[in-house]
Amino acid sequence: MQLDAIQFFFERFAINASDIDKLLTIALMRGGDYADLYFEYKVSNSVGVEEQIVKSATKALSQGVGVRVITGDKTGYAYTDEIAFDSIRKAAQTASHIASSQQPSPVNPVNATPNRHNLYSVATPVSSVELETKIDLLKKGDTVARGFDKRIREVQSGIFDEVKYVMIASSDGRLVGDVQPLARYSISCIADDDGNLQAGRAGGGGRVGIDFFESESKIEYFARDASRQAIIQLDAIDAPAGTMEVVLGPGWPGVLLHEAVGHGLEADFNRKGTSAFSGLIGQQVASDLCTIVDDGAIPGRRGSLNIDDEGEPTGRTVLIENGILRGYLNDRLNSRLLKVGQTGNGRRQSYKHMPMPRMTNTFMLSGQDTREEIIRSVKFGLYAVQFGGGQVDITNGEFAFSASEAYLIEDGKVTAPVKGATLRGSGPESLKKVTAVGNDLALDEGVGVCGKEGQQVPVGVGLPTIKISGMTVGGTKA
Amino acid sequence: MANELNKQLASELAYEAVKNGASAAEVVIKQRTEFSVGVRLGEVETLQQSTDRGLGLRVLLDGKQASVSGSDFRKDALTELVQQAIALVRVTSPDDNIGLPDSKAFAQTIEDLDLYDEAIVNLATEQKIEMALRAEQAARDSSPLIVNFEGGGVDTSVGSLILANSLGFAGAYRGTSFSIASVPVASENGQMQGAYWYDVKRQLADVDLPENIGRIAAQRTLRKLGARAVATQNVPVVFEQNIARTLMSYVFQAASGEAIFRKSSFFVGQLGEKVADEKVTVIDDGQLIRGLGSRPFDAEGLPTRKTVVIKNGILENYLLDTYTARKLGMQSTGNASRGLVGALGVEAGNFYLEPGRYSPNEIIGAVSKGFLVTDVLGFGVNTVTGDYSQSASGIWIENGELTFPVQGVTIAGNLKDMLQAIEMIGNDLQFRGNITSPTVLIGRMTLSA
Numbered sequence: 038m039q040l041d042a043i044q045f046f047f048e049r050f051a052i053n054a055s056d057i058d059k060l061l062t063i064a065l066m067r068g069g070d071y072a073d074l075y076f077e078y079k080v081s082n083s084v085g086v087e088e089q090i091v092k093s094a095t096k097a098l099s100q101g102v103g104v105r106v107i108t109g110d111k112t113g114y115a116y117t118d119e120i121a122f123d124s125i126r127k128a129a130q131t132a133s134h135i136a137s138s139q140q141p142s143p144v145n146p147v148n149a150t151p152n153r154h155n156l157y158s159v160a161t162p163v164s165s166v167e168l169e170t171k172i173d174l175l176k177k178g179d180t181v182a183r184g185f186d187k188r189i190r191e192v193q194s195g196i197f198d199e200v201k202y203v204m205i206a207s208s209d210g211r212l213v214g215d216v217q218p219l220a221r222y223s224i225s226c227i228a229d230d231d232g233n234l235q236a237g238r239a240g241g242g243g244r245v246g247i248d249f250f251e252s253e254s255k256i257e258y259f260a261r262d263a264s265r266q267a268i269i270q271l272d273a274i275d276a277p278a279g280t281m282e283v284v285l286g287p288g289w290p291g292v293l294l295h296e297a298v299g300h301g302l303e304a305d306f307n308r309k310g311t312s313a314f315s316g317l318i319g320q321q322v323a324s325d326l327c328t329i330v331d332d333g334a335i336p337g338r339r340g341s342l343n344i345d346d347e348g349e350p351t352g353r354t355v356l357i358e359n360g361i362l363r364g365y366l367n368d369r370l371n372s373r374l375l376k377v378g379q380t381g382n383g384r385r386q387s388y389k390h391m392p393m394p395r396m397t398n399t400f401m402l403s404g405q406d407t408r409e410e411i412i413r414s415v416k417f418g419l420y421a422v423q424f425g426g427g428q429v430d431i432t433n434g435e436f437a438f439s440a441s442e443a444y445l446i447e448d449g450k451v452t453a454p455v456k457g458a459t460l461r462g463s464g465p466e467s468l469k470k471v472t473a474v475g476n477d478l479a480l481d482e483g484v485g486v487c488g489k490e491g492q493q494v495p496v497g498v499g500l501p502t503i504k505i506s507g508m509t510v511g512g513t514k515a
Numbered sequence: 516m517a518n519e520l521n522k523q524l525a526s527e528l529a530y531e532a533v534k535n536g537a538s539a540a541e542v543v544i545k546q547r548t549e550f551s552v553g554v555r556l557g558e559v560e561t562l563q564q565s566t567d568r569g570l571g572l573r574v575l576l577d578g579k580q581a582s583v584s585g586s587d588f589r590k591d592a593l594t595e596l597v598q599q600a601i602a603l604v605r606v607t608s609p610d611d612n613i614g615l616p617d618s619k620a621f622a623q624t625i626e627d628l629d630l631y632d633e634a635i636v637n638l639a640t641e642q643k644i645e646m647a648l649r650a651e652q653a654a655r656d657s658s659p660l661i662v663n664f665e666g667g668g669v670d671t672s673v674g675s676l677i678l679a680n681s682l683g684f685a686g687a688y689r690g691t692s693f694s695i696a697s698v699p700v701a702s703e704n705g706q707m708q709g710a711y712w713y714d715v716k717r718q719l720a721d722v723d724l725p726e727n728i729g730r731i732a733a734q735r736t737l738r739k740l741g742a743r744a745v746a747t748q749n750v751p752v753v754f755e756q757n758i759a760r761t762l763m764s765y766v767f768q769a770a771s772g773e774a775i776f777r778k779s780s781f782f783v784g785q786l787g788e789k790v791a792d793e794k795v796t797v798i799d800d801g802q803l804i805r806g807l808g809s810r811p812f813d814a815e816g817l818p819t820r821k822t823v824v825i826k827n828g829i830l831e832n833y834l835l836d837t838y839t840a841r842k843l844g845m846q847s848t849g850n851a852s853r854g855l856v857g858a859l860g861v862e863a864g865n866f867y868l869e870p871g872r873y874s875p876n877e878i879i880g881a882v883s884k885g886f887l888v889t890d891v892l893g894f895g896v897n898t899v900t901g902d903y904s905q906s907a908s909g910i911w912i913e914n915g916e917l918t919f920p921v922q923g924v925t926i927a928g929n930l931k932d933m934l935q936a937i938e939m940i941g942n943d944l945q946f947r948g949n950i951t952s953p954t955v956l957i958g959r960m961t962l963s964a
Contacts, residue, residue: 083857087777090608096599097856098585101567114563118586131564168606191777227778227899234778236899276904278927278963279747309555311665311700313707389565426894432665432700432709433739435922437893437906459895459925461906511895511904511925513961515747 042214043149046076046204050120054147057206060104060122061144064129065208068138069108071369072129073207075346076102076120077388082164085195086175093195094168101388104128108136110374114391145210152213152343153350156336159246163198163220166247171196174222174250178260182226185264188271191227194260196220196250205348213348218244219339219495221484224260228267235273237266238441241482243339243497259482266423266442269454276443276458276512282418283460283508284411284446287479289424291400291498294329295487296427296436297464298322302356302364303382303394303489304371306431313434313465317362323468325360326404333381333397339483340398340497347383347392354380356399357468368394386492396487400499404474408502411473413449419510420444420451421460434464437511459511467505475502518675518687521546524588525679528572532597533681537574537604539615540681543814543853544570547674552640554647555664562640571855574600578609584855612841615815618682620847622812629805630690634719636673638693643669646695646725653729654699660740661733663700665709670694676810684816692807693722697732701740708739710890715947717805735889742908744923744964751885752926752960753878753912756943758888759952763868765930766797767950768898770824770832771850771861772839781901781931782830790830791934794871797825799834801849801864808865808949814853819864822848836861868952871940875954878939880915886962887912888926901930928960 047053057074064072078100085093102125103116113135115128136142163171175194182192198220206212221242228235239262241255250256285293298314306312314322323329333351335341342351347369355363367375368383371394384395412420420443427438439459445452480499487496525542532540546568553561570593571584581603583596647669655661675689694715701708712732714723754762774780782790791797801819803809813819815837822832835843836851836859852862879887888909895904908922941954 084606085858088610090610091606092608092610093858094581094603094607095856096583096603098583098587098596099569100586111559112561114561116565116567118567118569135559135562168603172606191779193777229778232784234781234783234899236779236897276927278925278961280964306665309663309665311663311707311709389567391561391563428892428894430709430890430892432707433742433922435892435906435908437895437925439893439895439904456900457895457897457902457904459893459904459906459927461893461923461925463923509906509923509925509963511906511927511961511963513904513927513929515749515961515963 040149040151040214042202042216043204043212045202054212056122058144058146060125060129061206061208063126064104064106064133065142065144067133067136068140068142069106069136071107071208073105073205073347074102075388076204078202079199080164081199083195083197084168084171084175086179087193089179091172102128103388104132105391106132106135107370111135112370112391116388144208147206147212148210149212152215154334154343156334156341156343157218157244159218160248161246162200162218163247164200164218174256178224178256181257181260182224182264185261186268188228188230188268189226189264190229192224194224196222207348211348213344215343217342220245222250222256222259223484224263226263226267228271230271233271235267235270237263239263240484243337243483244341245337269442273454273456275514276455277510278512278515280507280509282415283505284415284418284420285500285503286422287475287477287500287502289481289498290421291481291500292424292427292438294401294500295396295399295498296429296438297462297467298329298356299396299399300429301431301434301464302366304365304367304375305394307365308371308375312431314362320362321360322362322465323357323360324471326474327357327360327468327471328402329357330355330402331366331396331399335398338398338480338497339485339495342397345381345383346385349379349381349383351381351397366394366396368392384494386494390492393489395489395494396496398480398497398499400478400480401501403476403478403501406473406475408475408477411475411502411504412446412451414473415446415449418446420446429464435461436464437461455512461509461511467508470506471503472506473504477501518677521677522679522685522687525677526685528593529679529681532572532574532600535597536601537576539575541573541615542570542679543855544568544677545674545855547672549672551668551670552643552647553666553668554651555666557648559644569855572596572600574604575614576604578611578613579604579607580613581607582856612838615680615682616817616837616847621684621816622686622818625686625688626802626811628802628809628811630688630717630809632691632718635671635691635693638671643671650695650697650725650729653726654697654733657730657733658737660701660703660737661699662702665698665700667697678816680816686812686816688811690717692717693719695722695725695728697729699732699736701736703740706740708736710735710739713947715807717807721805738910739908739920742920742922745911745921747963749959750962751882752957753882753885753887754955754957755887755889756941756945756952756954758891759955760950761891763866763952764950765896765898767863767866770834772833772835772843773861774898775833776839776842779899781898785830788830789828791825791828792937793828794940795825795828795934795937796869798869799824799864799866803865806865806949807946808863813849814851814859817847817849817851819849834861863950865946866950867944868940870942870944870953873939873941875941875943878941878954878956879912879917881939882912882956883914885912886921887917903928903930903933923964925963926960927963933957
C-alpha cells in the first residue's frame with residue numbers, strides 16, 4: 038500500500054528517484070539544513086440529498102508538489118500544481134532563496150522504505166463505490182430522519198470521500214508514501230413546531246470503507262440522532278449563567294481537551310514561548326486523575342495516519358500523565374530547534390501549505406467512576422453531551438466551546454434540556470478542577486476538523502465522562 | 516493576454532459539454548499568485564510563493580446538475596473532465612429550480628471597479644520584508660512590556676476569475692490584495708496576553724502605514740494586561756468596530772437565500788417586518804469601488820448590485836442567487852458564489868451596517884456601567900434560532916470611562932433581541948474585509964462569569 042504510492046507517482050508522472058535527488062539538490066543549492074518535497078494527488082467526491090432528491094454530485098481532482106527549505110528557524114516554501122520536473126525545479130529554486138550561503142548543502146540520495154504500520158485496512162474504499170450505492174444509503178438516512186417525528190421538516194445529508202496519494206522525499210534520504218482514504222457522512226435536520234425552529238446535526242466516518250456505513254446501521258443511527266437533537270431543542274429552556282459544576286459526557290466533548298490543552302502543547306507555540314503552557318514540562322497542569330494522550334496510530338480513525346505529512350511515522354504521545362505535563366507535539370522544524378524527538382505530528386492541509394505541529398486523535402484515558410455516580414454527585418450543574426466548535430487563545434489559555442446538547446443537573450438528576458450555552462475556561466486552570474473521571478472512554482464519531490493558521494486538517498477527540506468542579510456557563514438566565 | 520485565451524478555453528469547454536450531451540454548462544477558471552513573508556523578532560521567518568489555477572465545470576441536464584474540477588489543463592484531461600461531469604449528472608435528480616439564469620439577465624458590461632493595482636504586482640520581495648519588519652519594530656518600540664511575537668507579516672495576492680457558459684456569457688476580471696499584520700505578545704506580573712492588528716486593501720496606496728499597524732497591535736495587546744473577571748450581571752455592551760462586524764456576518768447568514776429556503780434562519784417569514792431598531796440600515800453592495808467584496812458579475816454571470824437588506828429596522832430583502840430566488844419565487848440579487856466544484860451558494864458583496872453619528876468615545880461616554888467587547892472566542896451562535904453566546908474579553912466601563920481589562924466572561928443574548936436593542940451606532944465604519952460594521956451599543960445582554 039505504502040510503496041504503491043511511490044510507484045503511483047513514478048509511473049503516472051514519469052518521475053524517478055534520481056530526479057528527486059536532483060530536485061532536492063537544487064532546493065539546497067544556496068545552503069540550508071534540510072529540504073523536502075511533498076507530492077500529493079487527491080480525488081474527492083461528494084453526493085448530497087436534500088428535499089428527498091439528489092441535489093448535488095461532485096468530483097474534484099487536485100495535484101501538486103510543495104517544496105520546503107529549512108535553514109535554522111527560517112522556512113522557504115513554494116509549490117506547483119504541475120507534477121513535472123521543470124515546474125518542481127522552479128518551485129525548488131524559489132524555496133531555496135530562504136538560505137543565503139555561497140555553498141550548496143549536501144543531499145543524501147533517497148531510498149524508498151515501507152511504513153511502520155498500516156492503519157487503513159479498507160476492503161472497499163468509499164471512493165470506489167458506485168454512486169447509486171451511496172445514494173441508496175443517503176435516501177435510507179433521509180427516510181429514517183423524517184420518520185423520527187412529524188415535526189422534522191428539512192433534512193440535508195451527504196457522503197464525502199477522498200483518496201489521497203502522498204509521497205514525501207527529504208534531503209536526509211527519506212522516500213516514503215501513503216495512500217490515505219477518508220470518508221464522512223453528515224446529516225442535519227430542522228424541526229419546526231409551529232414556527233419554533235431548531236436544528237440537529239450528526240454524522241461520522243474515518244479512514245474507513247463502505248462497510249463502515251453499511252454493516253453497522255451507522256447511517257440510521259446518525260439520522261435518528263440528528264432528528265432527536267432537533268426535537269429535544271424544541272423544549273429547551275434558557276441556559277443558566279454563571280460558574281457551576283459541569284459534567285461532560287463521553288466522546289465528542291473531548292473537544293474540550295483539544296482546546297484547553299491540545300493547541301497549547303503544540304511545539305511551535307512553546308518554542309516561541311507564546312503558549313500559556315510554555316516552560317511547564319514536569320509541572321502539575323491537571324488534576325492527578327487526568328492522563329491525556331495524542332495518538333495518530335489508532336486503526337481507521339479520522340485523525341490517524343501511517344505517516345505524518347513530513348513522512349514521520351505516527352504514534353502515541355503522552356501529553357499529561359496523572360496531571361503532570363510530559364511533552365509537546367512536534368514536527369521536524371520544532372523538534373530540531375528544541376532538540377527533542379519528532380512525534381509524528383507534522384501535518385498540513387495540502388501541498389499548498391507548510392507543515393506545522395498539529396494534533397491527531399487527542400483523548401483522556403478512563404478513570405474509575407461510573408457515569409451514574411458522577412451525575413448523582415452534582416447538586417446543581419450542567420450535563421453537556423454534544424458540542425459545536427471550540428476555540429482557544431493560545432497566549433492566555435482562554436478557551437470557549439459551545440454545547441449543542443446539554444441538560445441541567447438538579448439534585449443528582451438530569452432534568453431539562455437547555456439552549457446552546459457556551460462553556461469557557463482557562464487551559465492551565467480548568468483541568469486542575471477535574472474531580473471525577475469516568476470508566477467509559479469513547480472516541481468521537483469521526484467528523485472533527487481542526488483549524489490553525491487557516492489550515493484545516495481532520496482530527497479525532499475522545500473523553501470518558503468527567504466532572505469539572507467549576508466552569509463558566511454562558512447562558513442568558515442570570 | 517492570458518485572460519482572453521482562458522475566456523476562449525472556458526467558452527469552448529462549456530460548448531464541448533453541450534456537444535457531449537449536457538443541456539447547458541458553465542465553466543469557471545480561477546488563477547492566483549500569492550506571496551507571503553512572515554517575520555518574527557526582527558528576522559524573516561517564512562517566505563512563501565505560489566501560483567496555481569483551477570477549473571470547475573458545472574453541467575445541467577433535464578433539470579439536474581453536477582460539477583467537477585481539476586487543475587490539469589491538457590486537452591485529454593479536460594475531455595475526461597467533461598465525461599466525468601456527464602456521468603455524474605445522470606445520477607442526480609431533477610429539480611425545476613436548477614438552471615442557468617435567463618440569458619437576458621447576464622452582465623452586459625464588465626464594470627471597472629478598481630480592484631487591481633499594478634503597484635502590488637510590482638512590489639519587490641525586499642519591500643514587503645521591509646514593511647513587515649517596520650510594523651513589528653513599531654510594536655516593539657511601543658513598550659518594554661511587548662516581549663514576544665506570535666507572528667506577523669505581509670501577504671499579497673494577484674488573481675483572476677473567468678466565467679463562461681453555454682448561453683454565450685463570457686467574462687473575466689482580475690483583482691489584487693495586500694495585507695499586513697502584527698501579532699505581539701505582552702507580559703507583566705506573570706500574565707501573558709496577545710492581540711493583533713492588520714489591514715487589507717485592494718490598492719497599495721489605501722493600506723495603513725506599517726508603523727500604525729504595529730502601534731495599534733501593541734496598544735490592543737498592552738490594554739489586556741491585568742485582565743480579570745467581573746460578576747455575573749445584565750449590562751449594556753459596546754461592540755468595538757472590529758467585533759461588531761462579526762455580528763453583521765451572522766446577520767448576513769440569516770439573510771442569505773439558502774438559510775431562508777431551508778427554514779434555518781431567524782429571518783424566515785420576516786420580510787416587511789421590523790427586525791431591528793429603526794436606527795438600523797444594513798446594505799450589501801457588490802459594486803463598491805475598490806471593495807474587497809466587489810466584483811463586476813457574480814458566479815452566474817449576473818451583474819452585482821447594491822441591495823438594501825434592512826432599512827430603518829424593516830427587513831426589505833434577502834440575498835439570493837438564481838436557485839434560491841426561484842425557490843422563493845423572487846429575483847436573484849446577484850449574490851451567487853461558487854468554488855471550483857459543488858453547488859452554487861450565496862455570498863456577500865460588501866455587507867455593512869450604515870454608520871451613525873457618534874464617535875466610539877461618545878458611545879462609551881454614554882454608558883454608566885457596562886462592557887466594551889474587544890475580542891470574542893468560540894462559535895456559540897445559532898442562526899436558526901438567533902441564540903448568541905460567546906466567550907469575550909474587553910474593558911469595563913464606569914461612568915462613561917474605560918477602567919480595567921476584563922477576561923474570563925461570556926456574553927449571551929439572542930440576535931433578534933440584540934438587533935432590536937441597538938441604542939447607538941458609531942461613525943467609524945471601515946472596510947478590512949467584505950463584511951463590516953461601525954461600533955454599536957446594545958442596551959442589555961447577560962454577562963456571565
